[in-house]
Amino acid sequence: MNGPVSTDWRDVSAWRKAQRESWIAWRGEVPDNQRVEWDLRITRWLRPLLDKPQGMVIGFCWPYKAEFDARFAVRHWRDQGALAALPEVVSKGKPLRFRRWWPGVPMTRGVYDIPLPDGTPEEVPDVAIVPMNAHDGRGYRLGYGGGFFDRTLAVLERRVVAIGVTYAACRVSSIVPQQHDMPMDLVVTEAGVQRAGGEPLAKLELTDAVDHVRQLMCQRGLPRNQ
Numbered sequence: 001m002n003g004p005v006s007t008d009w010r011d012v013s014a015w016r017k018a019q020r021e022s023w024i025a026w027r028g029e030v031p032d033n034q035r036v037e038w039d040l041r042i043t044r045w046l047r048p049l050l051d052k053p054q055g056m057v058i059g060f061c062w063p064y065k066a067e068f069d070a071r072f073a074v075r076h077w078r079d080q081g082a083l084a085a086l087p088e089v090v091s092k093g094k095p096l097r098f099r100r101w102w103p104g105v106p107m108t109r110g111v112y113d114i115p116l117p118d119g120t121p122e123e124v125p126d127v128a129i130v131p132m133n134a135h136d137g138r139g140y141r142l143g144y145g146g147g148f149f150d151r152t153l154a155v156l157e158r159r160v161v162a163i164g165v166t167y168a169a170c171r172v173s174s175i176v177p178q179q180h181d182m183p184m185d186l187v188v189t190e191a192g193v194q195r196a197g198g199e200p201l202a203k204l205e206l207t208d209a210v211d212h213v214r215q216l217m218c219q220r221g222l223p224r225n226q
Helices: 009-029 032-049 071-079 148-155 206-219
Strands: 057-059 083-088 097-101 107-109 115-117 127-131 161-165 186-189 192-195 202-204
Touching: 032 071, 032 161, 032 186, 032 192, 032 206, 071 083, 083 115, 083 148, 097 115, 127 148, 161 206, 186 206, 192 206, 202 206
Parallel strands: 057 083, 057 127, 127 161, 161 186
Antiparallel strands: 083 097, 107 115, 186 192, 192 202
16 A cells, blocks of 8 residues: 655645554454464564563553454563563653553553553563554554654663564555654564564564564663663
């Protein structure tokens, strides 16, 4: 699907809104058994990417509107010593705040009625598993229009390793990225792992993907608490 001919932000915004609604509707129509199979494949790709997660803080999102469910990958990393955190919307125009999560933690409801930990300690992620309604050929994502993840990635002193997750079918030629849009470092679908970072997507063998994540972590001084 091509982007709008005009690059006027109002035209781009309207096009993105239509795309967002279309892809959310498409995802909701995928049969449950098919989505479960895709989620299992994505989880198998994700889990080995963080080969030494002890001490890492991993941000992820509670599954919303039939998105990929990252909790199974997160459980794997937590079993190896990682901390997990869920995002909280503070207010419009502000970066996200992440609160520590673990199974059984008291939960409350946030924006869009999405569950989030109730008053647990704040954390700053080293890695973020970021859902994408769609993505383009350079790793830019179509989110929900609030710009929260882009704003959060931009203001952190040391940028997190951002891993976008979606289904392989949810790819557009371009989301017409604007100045505030931040590309994902990697894109993971049921079909595999691709290097992104604002450059043309390049499929990686799993061992190369693991090495790439290690390099990014080293370059950015992550994890923060080590």
